[in-house]
Amino acid sequence: MTLDDIEGVLVVGAGSMGSQIAMQAALHGYRVTLNDLTTELLEQAMKGNREQLARRVAKGQMTRAQMDEAVARIRLETDLDRAARDADLYYLLEEGVAAFPFKLADFSGLDIGYNARLETYQVTGDPKDAPPKALEARVTRGQLGRKTGKGFYDWSTTPPTPTTD
Known part of the structure; x- marks a missing residue:
């Protein structure tokens, strides 16, 4: 897959970084699904995006039509399975980069x-290629992540919380 093949972008996490990535992708013509x-x-993220785009319009950096087109390219979705259906490219963002590999x-x-x-x-x-003990322990206990409700995060809480065991 090349950049030319990408039509749909999924951004998981509508915080500051996720909402900005969604907005930039939409401004560059991609169909975006923003999930949280x-x-x-999601509405808070889009409110911030609209305000930022309106400032660009006020400064003459873009037209109102360009703003409206970009906003129209962003679909908001709380259900991750539905959000992922049409995505060619995925971004998963929450709590900074440190949480990314575990989530x-x-x-x-x-x-x-x-x-x-x-x-x-x-x-x-x-031995450097062996699975980490923390990973092995979770798999042995049947804690396989989101699909079982618990892994490195407890998915029964909103938002999911890191596990300590």
């Missing part, structure tokens, strides 16, 4: 990551 846990969070692992399934690391370790025999 509540309608209120992404929970989204894809901890068993998937565990099995990939285990297979690599079995081929190489290098």
